[in-house]
Amino acid sequence: MAEKVFGRPDALLDVPTHYCPGCHHGIIHRLVAEVLDELKATDRTVGVASVGCSALAYDYFNVDMVQAAHGRAPAVATGIKRVLPDGVVFTYQGDGDIAAIGTAEIVHAAARGERITTIFVNNAIYGMTGGQMAPTSLVNQVTTTSPYGRKLESAGMPIKLSELLATLDGAKFLARVAVNNPANMAKAKAAIKKAFEIQISGLGFAMVEVLSTCPTNWGVTPIEANKWMESNMMPYYPLGTFRSEEVAK
Amino acid sequence: MSEKILMKGNEAIGEASVVAGCRHYFGYPITPQSELIEYMARRLPQVNGEFVQAESEIAAINMVYGAASAGARVMTSSSSPGISLKQEGISYIAGSQLPCVIVNIQRGGPGLGSIQPGQADYFQATKGGGHGDYRNIVLAPNSVQEMADITIDAFDLADKWRNAVMILGDGALGQMMEPVEFKESTRIPVEKPWATTGRHGRIKPNIVNSLNLQPDLMEKHNHVLQDKYARIEAAEARWENLQTVDAEIIVVAYGITSRIATTAINKARANGIKVGMLRPISLWPFPSKPLSDLAQQVKAFVVFEMSAGQMVEDVRLAVNGKRPVFFHGRTGGMLPTPKELYEKIVAVSNGEGGK
Numbered sequence: 001m002a003e004k005v006f007g008r009p010d011a012l013l014d015v016p017t018h019y020c021p022g023c024h025h026g027i028i029h030r031l032v033a034e035v036l037d038e039l040k041a042t043d044r045t046v047g048v049a050s051v052g053c054s055a056l057a058y059d060y061f062n063v064d065m066v067q068a069a070h071g072r073a074p075a076v077a078t079g080i081k082r083v084l085p086d087g088v089v090f091t092y093q094g095d096g097d098i099a100a101i102g103t104a105e106i107v108h109a110a111a112r113g114e115r116i117t118t119i120f121v122n123n124a125i126y127g128m129t130g131g132q133m134a135p136t137s138l139v140n141q142v143t144t145t146s147p148y149g150r151k152l153e154s155a156g157m158p159i160k161l162s163e164l165l166a167t168l169d170g171a172k173f174l175a176r177v178a179v180n181n182p183a184n185m186a187k188a189k190a191a192i193k194k195a196f197e198i199q200i201s202g203l204g205f206a207m208v209e210v211l212s213t214c215p216t217n218w219g220v221t222p223i224e225a226n227k228w229m230e231s232n233m234m235p236y237y238p239l240g241t242f243r244s245e246e247v248a249k
Numbered sequence: 250m251s252e253k254i255l256m257k258g259n260e261a262i263g264e265a266s267v268v269a270g271c272r273h274y275f276g277y278p279i280t281p282q283s284e285l286i287e288y289m290a291r292r293l294p295q296v297n298g299e300f301v302q303a304e305s306e307i308a309a310i311n312m313v314y315g316a317a318s319a320g321a322r323v324m325t326s327s328s329s330p331g332i333s334l335k336q337e338g339i340s341y342i343a344g345s346q347l348p349c350v351i352v353n354i355q356r357g358g359p360g361l362g363s364i365q366p367g368q369a370d371y372f373q374a375t376k377g378g379g380h381g382d383y384r385n386i387v388l389a390p391n392s393v394q395e396m397a398d399i400t401i402d403a404f405d406l407a408d409k410w411r412n413a414v415m416i417l418g419d420g421a422l423g424q425m426m427e428p429v430e431f432k433e434s435t436r437i438p439v440e441k442p443w444a445t446t447g448r449h450g451r452i453k454p455n456i457v458n459s460l461n462l463q464p465d466l467m468e469k470h471n472h473v474l475q476d477k478y479a480r481i482e483a484a485e486a487r488w489e490n491l492q493t494v495d496a497e498i499i500v501v502a503y504g505i506t507s508r509i510a511t512t513a514i515n516k517a518r519a520n521g522i523k524v525g526m527l528r529p530i531s532l533w534p535f536p537s538k539p540l541s542d543l544a545q546q547v548k549a550f551v552v553f554e555m556s557a558g559q560m561v562e563d564v565r566l567a568v569n570g571k572r573p574v575f576f577h578g579r580t581g582g583m584l585p586t587p588k589e590l591y592e593k594i595v596a597v598s599n600g601e602g603g604k
Binding site for chain 2 (some may be wrong): 104
């Protein structure tokens with residue numbers, strides 16, 4: 001009998017997604033699903049979808065899902081985790097959701113050391129509403145609400161959320177990764193796995209920031225989007241680990 | 250506990266929630282409900298419960314959303330400005346049909362207002378409060394004992410209907426001390442097969458959600474909600490009649506105002522005025538039917554509120570023009586005196602009810 005070497009993870013439903021060609025959400029969904037399966041956590045996981053392009057994530061993950069109000073996913077996840085201490089609870093949030101309207105919720109979930117895992121997808125723009133300026137949009141980046149480019153004088157510098165949360169002791173693992181090539185995908189998966197292991201071992205809060213593309217709203221092709229991310233986002237948002245604690249095996 | 254003990258209304262709600270099986274509370278401090286969050290902080294760890302002081306009322310109601318999604322009996326509490334902040338979450342709770350108990354110990358408004366008792370959140374509580382077409386069950390106790398009893402009922406009603414239940418108190422009820430006893434809860438735990446607890450072998454994931462991008466399906470969901478609200482209206486209206494049998498004038502008042510009105514009514518009775526009271530206990534569903542029935546028998550209604558006139562609109566809808574409906578209110582955190590309510594009853598009796 002032939003050995004199965006590749007298949008759809010159990011934690012991912014066999015359905016087409018609404019994500020645009022070249023968008024990284026699909027890859028990131030898959031990495032999260034693979035990790036949940038590998039950790040044998042799929043059956044006891046509750047995911048929290050947010051508001052943005054990933055609002056419909058509840059249609060794609062084969063785990064119990066709660067759809068949260070804009071920015072509130074970490075608070076919703078807190079409520080779930082306090083009821084299900086042995087469950088595995090994650091939020092899946094975009095940059096507008098987590099770094100603008102939901103700044104208070106993510107900061108305090110991290111400060112409490114809430115035993116949840118946050119997957120933060122940073123594509124430097126509001127995707128679902130049609131390409132408006134995000135808290136993570138780069139200086140001079142043209143969006144529909146910064147048509148002359150993001151102005152430093154009025155909008156300030158984009159927020160580096162991973163670095164910001166790194167001041168909080170409740171955050172036990174914080175990493176910024178990308179999925180623009182196979183090597184980075186492998187690193188991203190390792191980080192996501194660690195972020196869930198931190199939760200399962202009861203250590204505290206963990207977040208993985210994944211740099212992502214938005215070809216549609218950036219107005220470029222998928223290949224150009226990867227290049228734009230590499231030459232514009234990565235210099236400002238360096239990949240790396242900002243906090244990490246050892247997980248007892 | 251079966252003997253009577255002296256307790257503040259806020260604390261009675263806290264203890265009653267524990268009797269009702271609530272083990273999860275999420276809140277944020279605000280006067281005049283702080284005794285309740287303090288009580289829960291002290292009490293829940295004693296019963297292996299979870300207490301979280303959230304970073305805001307917005308976070309607290311969203312923690313409630315999460316805990317209710319996972320199937321827990323859960324409560325939050327606040328006072329008027331904080332309840333305004335919770336409205337986004339309450340709308341989502343309505344859309345997702347999550348059971349929970351929300352306590353509003355009202356104070357004077359609008360804005361930061363005052364920290365003294367008020368009843369000016371009636372519209373917000375009974376007409377929805379957030380965006381979209383929805384209703385919360387709203388219960389308005391008028392004593393510390395009733396605060397305890399209604400809290401236990403509130404959890405049962407929330408589970409029965411998969412709906413938020415708001416306990417609408419005020420700063421006077423929250424702060425005053427009265428003897429209270431806690432009866433055993435006779436509740437039968439409700440199964441929650443819809444809860445998001447992890448699949449645990451279940452094939453199909455459970456999803457708690459208020460979003461539907463297809464308007465025809467969203468309308469269908471609204472019809473489901475409206476059908477539920479119609480059934481709640483038919484089944485759950487609560488009120489108390491006081492000296493209404495021979496009454497010619499009916500006072501309508503709820504909460505602490507009904508206590509003050511009782512003193513005024515007794516004085517008016519002693520002076521030969523045939524006055525009684527209908528006290529709504531559920532503000533939604535509103536006891537429209539008994540008011541409509543009384544309209545056949547009485548000469549006039551007079552509504553007392555600590556607002557500029559909110560519940561009076563529901564009384565007028567119920568009476569439907571059959572009899573005059575007069576109003577007297579105090580606002581901003583001021584309690585009416587028995588004397589001014591008595592004088593209003595006398596004026597109505599003399600046919601000088603004013604507006």
